[in-house]
Amino acid sequence: MKTTIEIAKTHLFAKKKQTLVASLGVTFGIAMFIVMIGFMTGINRVLENTALANSPHIRIYNEIKSQRKAILQEVFPQSLVIVHHQKPKNEKPKLKNGFVIIEKIKEMKEVWGVSAQLATQVFYSYGETQVNGNLAGVNILDEDKLFSIKDKLIAGDLESLIAANNGILMGSGLAKKLNIHIGDKITLLAPNGTNSLVKIVGIFKTGIGAIDNIKCYANIATVQRILQKDSHYLTEIYIRLKDANQARFLVKELKSRFGYEVEDWEKANETLLASSIIRNIMTYVVSVTLLVVAGFGIYNIINMTVYDKMKDIAILKAIGFDGANITEVFMYQAVFIGIMGGLAGLSLGFTLSFILSRTPFTAGEVLGIKFFPVNFDPRFYIFGLVFGVLTTCLAGYFPARKASKIDPVAILRG
Amino acid sequence: MKNLVLRANNVNKYFYEPEKFQVLKNITFDVEKGEFVAIIGKSGCGKSTLLYLLSTMDTDYEGSIEIAGEAVTQKTKNELANFRNQHIGFIFQFHYLLPEFSALQNVMIPALKLGKYSRKEIEERAYQKLRLLDMQDHALKMSSKLSGGQQQRVAIARALINDPTIIMGDEPTGNLDKQNTQRVFDVLRDISGQFKQSIVAVTHDSDFANSCDRIIEMSDGEIIKM
Numbered sequence: 001m002k003t004t005i006e007i008a009k010t011h012l013f014a015k016k017k018q019t020l021v022a023s024l025g026v027t028f029g030i031a032m033f034i035v036m037i038g039f040m041t042g043i044n045r046v047l048e049n050t051a052l053a054n055s056p057h058i059r060i061y062n063e064i065k066s067q068r069k070a071i072l073q074e075v076f077p078q079s080l081v082i083v084h085h086q087k088p089k090n091e092k093p094k095l096k097n098g099f100v101i102i103e104k105i106k107e108m109k110e111v112w113g114v115s116a117q118l119a120t121q122v123f124y125s126y127g128e129t130q131v132n133g134n135l136a137g138v139n140i141l142d143e144d145k146l147f148s149i150k151d152k153l154i155a156g157d158l159e160s161l162i163a164a165n166n167g168i169l170m171g172s173g174l175a176k177k178l179n180i181h182i183g184d185k186i187t188l189l190a191p192n193g194t195n196s197l198v199k200i201v202g203i204f205k206t207g208i209g210a211i212d213n214i215k216c217y218a219n220i221a222t223v224q225r226i227l228q229k230d231s232h233y234l235t236e237i238y239i240r241l242k243d244a245n246q247a248r249f250l251v252k253e254l255k256s257r258f259g260y261e262v263e264d265w266e267k268a269n270e271t272l273l274a275s276s277i278i279r280n281i282m283t284y285v286v287s288v289t290l291l292v293v294a295g296f297g298i299y300n301i302i303n304m305t306v307y308d309k310m311k312d313i314a315i316l317k318a319i320g321f322d323g324a325n326i327t328e329v330f331m332y333q334a335v336f337i338g339i340m341g342g343l344a345g346l347s348l349g350f351t352l353s354f355i356l357s358r359t360p361f362t363a364g365e366v367l368g369i370k371f372f373p374v375n376f377d378p379r380f381y382i383f384g385l386v387f388g389v390l391t392t393c394l395a396g397y398f399p400a401r402k403a404s405k406i407d408p409v410a411i412l413r414g
Numbered sequence: 415m416k417n418l419v420l421r422a423n424n425v426n427k428y429f430y431e432p433e434k435f436q437v438l439k440n441i442t443f444d445v446e447k448g449e450f451v452a453i454i455g456k457s458g459c460g461k462s463t464l465l466y467l468l469s470t471m472d473t474d475y476e477g478s479i480e481i482a483g484e485a486v487t488q489k490t491k492n493e494l495a496n497f498r499n500q501h502i503g504f505i506f507q508f509h510y511l512l513p514e515f516s517a518l519q520n521v522m523i524p525a526l527k528l529g530k531y532s533r534k535e536i537e538e539r540a541y542q543k544l545r546l547l548d549m550q551d552h553a554l555k556m557s558s559k560l561s562g563g564q565q566q567r568v569a570i571a572r573a574l575i576n577d578p579t580i581i582m583g584d585e586p587t588g589n590l591d592k593q594n595t596q597r598v599f600d601v602l603r604d605i606s607g608q609f610k611q612s613i614v615a616v617t618h619d620s621d622f623a624n625s626c627d628r629i630i631e632m633s634d635g636e637i638i639k640m
Contacts, residue, residue, distance in 0.1 A: 003526040007512075014514040315510050318471060319524040319572070320499020322492040409472045412506055412584070413462060 004325050007316070008332035011305065019337060022301040026341025026392060027348060029294035030384045033287035034349025037380045039356060040283040042373035044276040051269050054147060054206050056115075056238035057247045059268065060101070060254060062093050063261045098234040101258050110241050110250060115142040117236035118223045123189035124216075126178045133174060133214040135188065137223025137234075140169075146240045149204060149217070155182045156202025166222060167201035173213035175203045188226060196226045291391050294341070299395040302334055306403045314408035323404035330403050334396020335389065342388035346381050418480075419579050419612045420445040420468065425477035427463060437463050438475070439635045445580070448610035450603065452623040455632035461616045462584060464632070468614065469502060469582050470494045482579040499528050503573030505615075507585035510569060511557035517544065517568045518553040525575045536575075543571040547601055563594035570601060574611075581605065583615035587622055599625065 012019045070083040095101065098116060105114050118137035123130045136143075140158050144150050150158055154172060161167045170180060180186065180200055188196045198218070205212055218226075224233050241247055247264035255262045266273060306313070313326055357374035427438040437460045445451055453461045466472040468479060470486050473494070478487045482501050489497060511520045521540040525531065531539065544550045547567040552560060557568060566586070573581050586602070587595040599622060606613050606627070615626075623629050631639040 003523060006526075007523075010514045311510065312512050315512060316523075317495065318469070318498065318504050318506075320495050320497075320527055322495035324492070325495075325527075409466045412471075412510070413466065 004321075004328040005332055008329050008336065011309070011329070012333055012336060015305075018301055018305075022298050022337045023341035023344065025294035025297035026291075026338055026388050027345040029287075029290040029391075030342055030345025030388045031348035031352060032290050033384050033387075034346065034380060035352045035356065036283045036287055037384075038349075038353045038374045038376060039372065040279045041377065041380075042357075042375040044279060045375060046369060046373040047272055048269075048276065050208060051272055052244060052265060054208055054211055055265055055268055056146060057241045057244050057265050058239040058250060058254065059263045060095065060237040060239070060258065060260050061235065061263070062095055064093060093235045094229075094233055095235060095237065095260060097232075098237065099232060102237060104257075105237065105239060105254075108250075110243070110246050112240045112242045113142065113145040114240075115139065115146050115238045116220060116234045117238055118220050118227075118229075118234045119236055120223060120227060121191055122216075122226075124174065124178060125187040125189055126180060126184070129178060130189070131174065131177055133171075133216060135168070135216050135218055135223060135226075137218050137220035139220055140217060143217065143238075146238060152204040152206050153202050154205050156200075158202070160201040161217070161219065164199060164201050164219075166196065166198045167218065168198045168222075169202040169204055169217040170200050171212040171215045172203055172205035173209060174216065175200070177213070190226050192227060194226060194228065198222070288387075291387060294388075295391040295395040297395075298334060298337055298392050299399065301337075302330055302396045302399040303402075305333065306330060306399045309403075310406060310411055313403050313406050314411035317406070317408040318412065326404040326406075327397075327400045330400035331393065331396050334392045334400070337396075338389040338392025341392070342385045345388060346385060349384065350376075350381075417447040418444050419447050419449075419482055420614070421480040422464075422468065423478045423480070425464070425467060425475055425479065427460075427467065427475040437635050438467070441477070441635075441637060443630060443637060443640060445612050445614060447612060448606050450606040450613045450627045451615070451630060452626040452628070453614065453616045453630045453632060454618070454620070454623050459632045460635040461632050465582055465584055465614065465616045469504065470498055499524060500576060501579045503576070503578040503581040503611075505566070505570055505573050505581065505583040505586040507588040511560075511565050511572075513556070513558040515557060516554050517549060517557050517560065517564075520557050520568055521571045521575055524572060528576050530576075540571070540575060543574050544568070546574070546604075547571050548597075563590050563597070566590060566594065566598060567601070570598065574605065577609075578611065580612045580614065583613065583617075585617055586615055587617070587619055595619070595622070 072081045122135045361372045425441040455461045525536040
């Protein structure tokens with residue numbers, strides 16, 4: 001073994017308590033880092049997954065614009081025309097050639113599935129109650145491929161929707177509000193004023209209140225009939241990709257190819273992602289602070305050791321150790337403290353995370369989780385250890401370098 | 415031709431604090447192989463300063479110093495550290511052992527640093543040096559548990575471990591009682607006589623000095639007698 005390592009080891013073991021305290025600083029820093037980052041990213045992942053599982057990667061729709069060119073302007077292009085308080089034109093949110101577009105999108109290699117949507121606002125009327133909600137006309141098998149509707153059904157099945165003439169699948173929250181059971185019939189009030197009687201053939205639960213409390217599915221033909229539209233009428237196209245991260249790159253292409261508004265999931269869930277980012281920043285700031293504090297602890301202890309060992313340093317220099325050797329002696333001590341503290345921190349962090357992940361926690365209707373979500377990504381453990389050891393190296397380096405610069409003559413002469 | 419191991423040529427040194435002051439003035443002298451030299455003089459005459467210049471630990475001086483045929487004046491600090499490890503043994507007034515290590519380990523450390531022999535050989539050699547000073551029975555004791563005289567003997571064993579060309583002592587017996595002083599002196603005497611290693615020792619002790627081969631007497635930074 002190298003002589004400098006041996007000296008470092010002797011110094012460390014001569015002051016076991018001090019070494020332990022210094023290591024504990026690193027231990028707690030890294031343990032807290034592991035717990036916090038695991039917990040925070042765990043929450044983020046649950047939120048993102050829930051949001052992603054129920055929203056398409058890309059949505060194509062036709063935006064109704066009230067700002068349009070006045071017809072006077074087209075007739076007299078050279079003159080100044082001012083039209084006050086324009087009213088929106090009766091423009092349909094229809095996607096022209098929607099089904100042709102779908103066929104073309106299906107051919108793209110990045111695409112996993114496409115689902116045509118005909119969405120409309122409706123009132124659900126049952127007895128004396130009227131509840132506001134959304135009705136989505138879909139081809140239920142396409143929709144199932146995108147959002148696994150089948151797994152979310154708590155009553156009924158998809159086949160009976162396809163077979164039924166006027167059937168709908170109802171969100172569980174909505175069904176509870178209206179006190180509806182499978183097989184019941186309710187009246188739908190469409191924006192164009194039509195009343196239609198439909199039959200509940202299934203009830204689904206996604207776990208997201210915002211969906212379960214307002215949404216129903218029906219066959220696209222059913223909705224077309226309710227709205228009194230032709231069989232080509234559809235308002236939105238939902239796309240699910242093989243890789244969700246490709247979404248933002250495809251937006252531009254789809255926009256220029258088909259000329260409609262295109263929105264990717266990141267844009268649709270901006271608030272969610274923003275809060276994820278803020279949580280991540282918080283986590284890193286707090287964790288880094290903890291590690292830096294631990295670093296100062298180590299700095300102090302190595303510094304004290306250097307002061308303590310002034311005489312020893314002078315002797316070592318007198319008997320032939322050069323500055324670099326002296327730096328080594330103290331750096332080895334810092335690295336040892338860092339690695340021991342770091343490894344202990346990783347196991348403590350893992351233990352606490354594990355306990356946390358077994359702690360019951362219900363987020364109500366909003367999220368379908370039973371325990372605190374914890375992410376055990378090994379990269380965090382590697383990062384924690386590397387950062388912990390780097391901090392200790394840095395904290396040890398300054399006192400160690402100071403030690404190497406000690407003038408032995410001044411000390412030996414007294 | 416005399417066999418020189420140390421040559422100081424026209425060495426001058428200044429202190430700058432609190433004001434410029436010349437501590438050493440044109441010091442020139444030689445030490446031969448196997449010679450036992452005492453440097454004496456009143457406190458403040460510069461004898462310790464001279465010793466630390468010769469030891470290569472203090473590099474801030476004018477003139478030149480040659481040890482074992484090598485000019486040490488131009489060497490870098492790191493080169494000097496290795497040079498000391500190999501060629502110079504030290505004995506200080508206040509024994510200065512590393513307190514957390516055993517007597518044996520203290521003796522072994524300079525040899526481990528030099529890395530010329532295997533660990534096993536080094537241990538054997540360390541025992542041999544300790545035996546020379548009659549300290550072999552205390553080899554495994556912690557150095558902080560030894561008495562002053564015992565510590566000084568361990569320190570001498572440590573100075574000898576790498577078979578240095580020259581051994582330097584700063585008041586090697588300054589802190590010891592009569593009996594221990596005699597013992598240390600006898601050992602040093604043996605070293606220079608039998609093993610032909612040169613010794614330069616700064617001392618206040620006139621008995622000690624009178625028993626040496628040669629006395630260099632200093633006063634006000636100059637050699638007045640040698």
